Amino acid sequence: MSLLEVRNLNVTFASSHGTLHAVDGLDLDIAPGEVLGIVGESGSGKSAAMLALLGLIPPPGHVTADVLRFDGLDLLQMRPRGRRRLIGRDIAMIFQEPMTSLNPCFTIGWQIGETLGVHLGLRRAARRERTIELLRQVGIPAPEERFSAYPHLLSGGMNQRAMIAMAIACNPRLLIADEPTTALDVTIQKQIMTLLFQLQRERGMALILITHDMAVVSDTAERVNVMYAGQVMEQRMTQTLLAKPAHPYTAALLDALPERAAADRRLATIPGVVPGVDDRPTGCLFAPRCRFAFERCAVRPALHHLSEGVVRCHAPLVQ
Amino acid sequence: MSLLAAIDVSKVYRLNRGIFRRRLDLHALDRVSFTLETQRTLAVVGESGCGKSTLARILAMLDQPSNGVVTIDGKSASPTDLKARRSVQMVFQDPYGSLNPRKSVMSILEEPLLIAGISRDERRSAALAMMARVGLRHDQAARYPHMFSGGQRQRIAIARALMLHPRIIIADEPVSALDVSVRAQVLNLLADLQMEFGLSYVFISHDLSVVRYVADEVLVMYLGRIVEQGTRDAIFLTPRHPYTRALLAATPGIRNPGAEAPTPGEPPSPIHPPPGCAFHTRCQHATIICREAMPLLRRVDGREVACHRMEELSR
Numbered sequence: 001m002s003l004l005e006v007r008n009l010n011v012t013f014a015s016s017h018g019t020l021h022a023v024d025g026l027d028l029d030i031a032p033g034e035v036l037g038i039v040g041e042s043g044s045g046k047s048a049a050m051l052a053l054l055g056l057i058p059p060p061g062h063v064t065a066d067v068l069r070f071d072g073l074d075l076l077q078m079r080p081r082g083r084r085r086l087i088g089r090d091i092a093m094i095f096q097e098p099m100t101s102l103n104p105c106f107t108i109g110w111q112i113g114e115t116l117g118v119h120l121g122l123r124r125a126a127r128r129e130r131t132i133e134l135l136r137q138v139g140i141p142a143p144e145e146r147f148s149a150y151p152h153l154l155s156g157g158m159n160q161r162a163m164i165a166m167a168i169a170c171n172p173r174l175l176i177a178d179e180p181t182t183a184l185d186v187t188i189q190k191q192i193m194t195l196l197f198q199l200q201r202e203r204g205m206a207l208i209l210i211t212h213d214m215a216v217v218s219d220t221a222e223r224v225n226v227m228y229a230g231q232v233m234e235q236r237m238t239q240t241l242l243a244k245p246a247h248p249y250t251a252a253l254l255d256a257l258p259e260r261a262a263a264d265r266r267l268a269t270i271p272g273v274v275p276g277v278d279d280r281p282t283g284c285l286f287a288p289r290c291r292f293a294f295e296r297c298a299v300r301p302a303l304h305h306l307s308e309g310v311v312r313c314h315a316p317l318v319q
Numbered sequence: 320m321s322l323l324a325a326i327d328v329s330k331v332y333r334l335n336r337g338i339f340r341r342r343l344d345l346h347a348l349d350r351v352s353f354t355l356e357t358q359r360t361l362a363v364v365g366e367s368g369c370g371k372s373t374l375a376r377i378l379a380m381l382d383q384p385s386n387g388v389v390t391i392d393g394k395s396a397s398p399t400d401l402k403a404r405r406s407v408q409m410v411f412q413d414p415y416g417s418l419n420p421r422k423s424v425m426s427i428l429e430e431p432l433l434i435a436g437i438s439r440d441e442r443r444s445a446a447l448a449m450m451a452r453v454g455l456r457h458d459q460a461a462r463y464p465h466m467f468s469g470g471q472r473q474r475i476a477i478a479r480a481l482m483l484h485p486r487i488i489i490a491d492e493p494v495s496a497l498d499v500s501v502r503a504q505v506l507n508l509l510a511d512l513q514m515e516f517g518l519s520y521v522f523i524s525h526d527l528s529v530v531r532y533v534a535d536e537v538l539v540m541y542l543g544r545i546v547e548q549g550t551r552d553a554i555f556l557t558p559r560h561p562y563t564r565a566l567l568a569a570t571p572g573i574r575n576p577g578a579e580a581p582t583p584g585e586p587p588s589p590i591h592p593p594p595g596c597a598f599h600t601r602c603q604h605a606t607i608i609c610r611e612a613m614p615l616l617r618r619v620d621g622r623e624v625a626c627h628r629m630e631e632l633s634r
Binding site for chain 1: 366528583
């Protein structure tokens with residue numbers, strides 16, 4: 001059974017130009033202990049979809065779904081109070097910029113301890129003990145001293161470790177990591193990713209990894225979801241997707257990677273830009289930039305089932 | 320004679336830490352030397368705090384080196400020499416922050432020519448020609464930066480840098496703020512412009528997959544010093560310095576299965592650099608000599624490396 005089941009998730013914003021679709025009909029399943037990658041460029045709706053799961057889309061944003069179920073619990077029917085009890089305990093999230101997502105006015109130890117107090121009802125001494133244990137698990141040296149350090153005293157990598165400690169504090173069953181390493185240096189990125197996957201394996205957590213970088217998911221995620229302008233374009237097993245992309249967008253995205261190009265040759269480019277929320281085409285969202293586009297692409301394609309996975313294209317590159 | 324050369328360039332920033340604490344020197348750059356030929360691309364790679372942006376500022380003459388000289392065509396580059404200054408222009412990382420939001424594209428592109436004292440009609444036609452060259456339409460000339468996407472803004476920034484027909488472009492992380500599909504367009508544009516105008520690039524980046532694609536020569540920096548310097552193939556195919564190897568191993572890539580263990584620790588503070596080799600605190604091969612003596616750059620099979628143990632390690 002799926003740990004998380006999402007059917008037809010929509011995130012919309014009402015504006016003077018009409019309704020803007022940040023996320024448009026997203027389906028998602030994740031099994032316990034699975035690693036799912038969500039890849040997309042800016043404006044693809046990958047972060048908005050995850051914020052919607054956590055109930056973090058503020059008004060005037062509007063979230064609708066046919067099914068939104070976590071571990072058998074219907075998140076749509078749930079009252080905000082019950083949902084708050086779930087979020088942070090069973091579903092946790094790591095945000096992109098550790099420097100801006102931690103509160104500068106409180107110590108690292110206090111911020112991690114807050115989660116433990118709210119969800120597990122731990123008292124002060126127990127919180128401290130458990131927090132230091134968590135700091136040690138995420139590889140922060142001298143955790144007793146770091147416990148009372150403020151975020152500005154720590155480096156970006158250390159702050160991200162503290163964020164991870166906070167996220168895993170209550171043993172979540174689903175961890176959502178939104179570009180966890182984008183703001184960090186290369187050698188630190190590698191450390192953080194290694195830590196994240198080590199914790200994922202040890203605890204058997206399901207992990208959703210959101211990234212703009214195809215290379216990051218290539219060696220970590222079992223399945224990948226490629227998003228473009230609010231819709232899923234392709235969802236397949238990572239290795240088959242990398243070897244034989246089914247959607248022209250995925251194929252073009254892979255070709256545009258410099259590491260895939262032979263040096264001294266021109267990079268393959270995708271003409272034009274990602275459409276904004278207010279200027280989306282009526283047909284296939286990628287059609288204006290697609291080199292395979294033909295008449296039928298003026299009609300928005302539905303998801304087609306492949307031998308494994310799905311693709312949203314009238315003429316997928318593999319059958 | 321090289322187009323651009325840096326000879327033993329050092330930069331020390333004096334930190335004033337309040338009245339009661341001792342002043343401290345921050346060695347942002349320590350004896351950096353390199354040469355750049357016409358129509359070549361030199362990539363500078365390293366993590367934050369390694370001095371790559373300080374180097375960019377010095378090369379663009381926005382800052383003065385504390386020691387050493389930068390020469391253009393063999394002549395020492397002085398900030399008062401307008402001709403030298405015009406031959407070096409800069410493209411910045413963030414196209415959202417580096418364009419004046421209150422100026423139209425036309426006035427952004429005209430401004431360098433205005434300072435050079437060129438007539439209005441000539442300015443206009445030069446700006447329009449440059450817009451066409453970087454892939455912007457003429458009817459976009461009256462628009463303001465906020466009306467453009469990130470990739471288009473970077474095109475404007477590149478056009479602005481080219482208005483005075485420089486010979487050297489210092490590009491500080493020019494594509495790291497862009498989406499993958501747009502990044503390829505800008506990289507191709509930079510390659511085309513290099514051919515067309517005979518430009519030389521100093522390309523500063525932390526992204527090794529981009530560097531591998533654009534660079535002729537690569538300079539790897541750590542804590543203000545060059546640790547390895549050589550041709551692209553030397554650096555990417557047979558890296559010698561443990562730090563270069565660590566960087567390559569840490570870069571996620573489709574070709575790189577990422578099985579190796581990550582490099583432990585973080586770069587030390589440039590205010591209190593460790594004695595000896597700056598990388599020894601994180602290097603798994605470090606021995607006593609690495610902790611005590613600073614390694615000098617030595618020439619080994621077609622590149623320069625600053626490592627005491629490279630002979631043993633390369634075996």
